[in-house]
Amino acid sequence: MSLTIGSRIRQLRAERKLSQGDIENKTGLLRCYISRVENGHTVPSLETLERFAEALDLPLYRLFCDESESPAPTAEEERSSALLGKPARKSPSDPFLARIEAIIPNLSEDDRAVLLSLAEKLNRNHSGK
Numbered sequence: 664m665s666l667t668i669g670s671r672i673r674q675l676r677a678e679r680k681l682s683q684g685d686i687e688n689k690t691g692l693l694r695c696y697i698s699r700v701e702n703g704h705t706v707p708s709l710e711t712l713e714r715f716a717e718a719l720d721l722p723l724y725r726l727f728c729d730e731s732e733s734p735a736p737t738a739e740e741e742r743s744s745a746l747l748g749k750p751a752r753k754s755p756s757d758p759f760l761a762r763i764e765a766i767i768p769n770l771s772e773d774d775r776a777v778l779l780s781l782a783e784k785l786n787r788n789h790s791g792k
Contacts, residue, residue: 667773675726683701689718691714692711706773
């Protein structure tokens with residue numbers, strides 16, 4: 664079953680026992696706008712998705728996949744983490760991109776547009792550094 668980004672935001676909000684009013688207070692977005700996003704009537708911009716992720720206390724990628732789909736740390740990250748005594752950081756790697764590629768055909772056109780916008784912004788941010 665394919666979830667839209669709005670359904671995913673609603674699911675994550677409910678898991679955290681937050682109301683739309685709580686999200687409104689944390690993001691500054693109007694409750695009626697939050698409702699429109701959750702019901703699939705509005706496609707949020709990347710900046711708005713970042714606000715949702717922050718309000719839900721999640722990394723942005725978690726709006727697109729759940730913890731069971733998140734990428735495993737690379738061997739290099741595990742070695743570095745072991746040397747530093749820190750847990751390995753999870754980051755997008757080839758397996759993650761393969762999963763994204765696998766779910767793209769199941770996404771709605773609006774969700775594909777959001778994903779493309781996210782990729783473009785990440786590319787601009789990475790290229791500018």
